Amino acid sequence: MPDRTPGLFRLLAAIAFGLCLGTVWPGSPAWATEAPSAAANPELEARMMALAAELRCLVCQNQTIADSHAGLAEDLRQQIREMLAKGMTDGQVMDYMTERYGDFVLYRPPFKATTALLWVGPALLMVGALGTLAVVLRRRQRMAADAFDPDTPDDDAADDPTR
């Protein structure tokens, strides 16, 4: 579980790779034991892991909840497990998570006004780059041949009287 110790220490802690392993965090709580996995129902467990792989761990933001050993990720896996056991659908579980943590928890955020730039940005840049290239090439095509610098002959060629 993250411990929001401010300043330099926090920065260092954030850089450290091992930070996501609850064990390295200062004041690591004694309760951070692995939640018992409901291996009794492998089908449910597989669904839980599939969902967890779509969700971002908010403590170590570049890991999924499925990958992370942070206390919160364990809690959320347990939460998903229990919700599925109650018969909730995958969609309901995802809604539950986004209601609490926002679209940020989704590794594939939905397309809407606030995420539009995220989705179409790369395509826009590509179109812009190709468009610029096309304009430049066409402009050059229309130029007279003498608009370009002549090839500078290399030394050998300059010495050759036949040229």
Added chain:
Amino acid sequence: MKRYLLPFGLFIVLAVFLAVGLRLDPREVPSPLIGKPAPAFQARALARPEATIKRDDLLGKVWVLNVWASWCGACRDEHPVLVEFSRRGVVPIYGLNYKDKREDGMGWLGQFGNPYTDSLFDPDGRIGIDYGVYGVPETFVIDRQGVIRYKHIGPVTPEVLRDKIEPLLKKLNA
């Protein structure tokens, strides 16, 4: 000269984007709960295991919910700020004792002072999940209708209290 204007413009746009990006803290995830009703809870009081506190008990007043734990170092930094604030009695502060042991939490309050009207005891962090808590400390401001109006992530500093929380409380209490 003119031919450099476009690349220069592009460079400026890019620089602005990067500068803004540098100032954003990716650890501060905006809460989707702002403007939404505070999730219902029914919790044991930390100091009185026999008593329960419900969200609806707190309807009709503006209150602050502060998520804390005895194992959290940053909570210790913000604690004097909360103790001082509670002395002024502006609004009740409720604690959410997150993933803690009862005796540890009680001992911590005994040692550093208790700014809380009551602390909700949340040993397995379920109430925390409902409130979208992903670290400690976090602080919420909840209005008379039970709607979350503000969330602060990380320790409350005197500046945050003065510039963000207190003006909001004044508005809500007006």
